[in-house]
Amino acid sequence: MKNNSKVEVKKINKILIANRGEIALRIIQTAREMGIKTVTIFTEEERGLPHCTAGDEAFCLGAGSLKDTYLNQAKIIEIARSCGADAVHPGYGFLSEKSSFSKLVTASGLIFIGPSSESIDLMGDKKSSKIKIQELGVPSIPGYHGDNQEMSHLCKEACRLGFPVLIKASAGGGGKGMRIVNFESEFQSAFEGAKREALNSFGDDTVLLEKYITSPRHIEIQVMSDKHGNHFHLFERECSIQRRYQKIVEESPSPAVTPELRAQMTAAALKITSGINYIGAGTIELILDTDEKFYFLEMNTRLQVEHPVTEMVTGLDLVRLQILVAQGEKLPFKQEDLKQAGHAIEVRLYAEDPDNDFLPSIGTIKKIGKSTLLHTRLDCGYIDGNEVTISFDPMLAKLISWGETRDLAADKLILALNEIVFIGVKTNRDYLKRILSLSEYRQGITFTNFVKTYEDKLKPKKKTKEEIALAIAAALFSSKINGHNGNPANGEIKKSADVWSSLSGFRNI
Numbered sequence: 060m061k062n063n064s065k066v067e068v069k070k071i072n073k074i075l076i077a078n079r080g081e082i083a084l085r086i087i088q089t090a091r092e093m094g095i096k097t098v099t100i101f102t103e104e105e106r107g108l109p110h111c112t113a114g115d116e117a118f119c120l121g122a123g124s125l126k127d128t129y130l131n132q133a134k135i136i137e138i139a140r141s142c143g144a145d146a147v148h149p150g151y152g153f154l155s156e157k158s159s160f161s162k163l164v165t166a167s168g169l170i171f172i173g174p175s176s177e178s179i180d181l182m183g184d185k186k187s188s189k190i191k192i193q194e195l196g197v198p199s200i201p202g203y204h205g206d207n208q209e210m211s212h213l214c215k216e217a218c219r220l221g222f223p224v225l226i227k228a229s230a231g232g233g234g235k236g237m238r239i240v241n242f243e244s245e246f247q248s249a250f251e252g253a254k255r256e257a258l259n260s261f262g263d264d265t266v267l268l269e270k271y272i273t274s275p276r277h278i279e280i281q282v283m284s285d286k287h288g289n290h291f292h293l294f295e296r297e298c299s300i301q302r303r304y305q306k307i308v309e310e311s312p313s314p315a316v317t318p319e320l321r322a323q324m325t326a327a328a329l330k331i332t333s334g335i336n337y338i339g340a341g342t343i344e345l346i347l348d349t350d351e352k353f354y355f356l357e358m359n360t361r362l363q364v365e366h367p368v369t370e371m372v373t374g375l376d377l378v379r380l381q382i383l384v385a386q387g388e389k390l391p392f393k394q395e396d397l398k399q400a401g402h403a404i405e406v407r408l409y410a411e412d413p414d415n416d417f418l419p420s421i422g423t424i425k426k427i428g429k430s431t432l433l434h435t436r437l438d439c440g441y442i443d444g445n446e447v448t449i450s451f452d453p454m455l456a457k458l459i460s461w462g463e464t465r466d467l468a469a470d471k472l473i474l475a476l477n478e479i480v481f482i483g484v485k486t487n488r489d490y491l492k493r494i495l496s497l498s499e500y501r502q503g504i505t506f507t508n509f510v511k512t513y514e515d516k517l518k519p520k521k522k523t524k525e526e527i528a529l530a531i532a533a534a535l536f537s538s539k540i541n542g543h544n545g546n547p548a549n550g551e552i553k554k555s556a557d558v559w560s561s562l563s564g565f566r567n568i
């Protein structure tokens with residue numbers, strides 16, 4: 060293990076968390092264990108959400124758009140300085156991959172819990188990272204990432220690559236600004252659509268082209284590097300189950316990765332982190348094609364939504380490691396000490412209606428279930444009574460399970476999902492259960508077109524007459540135990556049926 064004696068160790072005493080929801084709570088959890096105080100921020104409409112009061116101090120950002128609140132760098136820095144914080148944790152999304160923010164944090168005399176602004180600049184942008192990756196000799200998806208952004212030039216490049224081609228926003232994230240083009244005739248409208256979405260979402264309409272890989276898997280390597288020049292990998296996660304390019308089920312290890320492939324993929328990831336002198340937590344995303352060839356996709360220079368599956372199989376606390384690195388400490392292990400034990404799976408619970416084209420769902424959460432099972436974890440940003448609005452990402456919670464085998468982890472996750480109800484808003488819970496139950500999923504036939512390919516199999520089964528009768532009986536019973544002994548009035552039946560419906564996804568009663 061390398062030790063750079065010039066690195067000063069500076070203990071962090073108070074962290075301002077420039078984020079919200081479940082990830083803010085996750086950071087508080089570790090900081091508290093390490094004896095570090097936390098400061099959270101929230102908007103006017105978020106009053107009552109748990110992250111507003113879970114830290115040691117909290118500051119209201121006022122009302123307004125994200126630009127005025129969670130993306131308002133000057134305001135966040137002003138709060139950090141005024142409350143005496145000595146470090147800022149950006150979480151994921153928001154300002155986590157904005158190099159200008161990490162620069163501002165450092166220039167204000169605070170520690171940024173993340174990589175250097177140079178690394179964010181280099182790797183946070185899909186275009187510049189691909190150029191660097193080629194220099195380092197890591198395979199990347201054939202494509203065009205040059206400066207010429209003229210439609211006619213890009214269309215020519217797309218023809219050279221051969222269709223299908225993917226147009227991507229260079230500054231992209233969260234699956235936004237991406238368009239598949241199957242034929243030359245479709246190029247112009249896809250190009251205009253991708254540019255429009257990129258400008259709206261990221262304020263930058265630079266695009267790049269990539270050969271569209273058919274039926275690939277998404278495999279990513281968690282990396283962690285300290286300021287002493289030590290670079291580690293924490294194995295792989297597979298995140299192939301996606302909707303609209305957004306991950307919904309993630310796991311570690313990947314059912315597709317053999318020890319040989321793992322050795323190659325992790326070696327490529329370490330070649331990147333050591334090649335760019337990376338510091339902190341990061342993720343190297345790779346695409347694995349059907350011939351078992353892998354290509355660099357992008358690097359995320361931050362903590363990932365799906366980091367809990369890595370924590371469950373390695374027993375490490377990734378937020379703690381981030382803080383140790385930020386303090387200038389050496390990472391307290393050797394690569395050969397790290398092991399992937401058992402299997403962990405995460406599902407993302409969204410406030411959306413799978414039976415209505417996944418439209419976002421809003422409302423008051425009347426009751427959230429608890430997971431009572433061993434080796435399960437619910438990372439949730441809400442409590443009973445909270446309002447779900449369209450102002451923020453629709454992810455309500457992440458539910459994670461661990462088992463000795465993949466099947467045991469999946470079985471346990473289904474049981475845990477049965478317990479995790481969000482009464483009051485529609486969620487994708489039953490849809491996730493159907494994915495985990497599908498025999499193709501159990502066989503490890505996971506690829507990025509999974510949900511489209513098995514769309515019909517993932518539709519809810521029609522309720523039988525007996526089940527409808529049972530539902531009505533349950534509704535009547537529920538109104539009875541709620542204190543009604545006589546015949547409930549019509550309105551009450553309706554009300555109980557609503558409860559049943561939100562519990563079971565039951566419709567048309």
Ligand code: ADP
Pocket residue numbers: 151152153231232233234260261305306359362363364365452454
């Ligand atoms: P992960 O691989 O960790 O899931 P994503 O790219 O899906 O990463 O993004 C993580 C979260 O951050 C998601 O909730 C997504 O909506 C949000 N996000 C991603 N990119 C941006 C961005 N540029 N601006 C705001 N939010 C973003």
Ligand code: ADP
Pocket residue numbers: 200225231232233234235269270271272273275277301304305344346356357507
């Ligand atoms: P984001 O920043 O939005 O996460 P990525 O470049 O990581 O964007 O791509 C998101 C997802 O889109 C991938 O996980 C994969 O499913 C799909 N994808 C991206 N590039 C390709 C490609 N060249 N061929 C096939 N699928 C791709």
Ligand code: MG
Pocket residue numbers: 344357
């Ligand atoms: Mg990605």
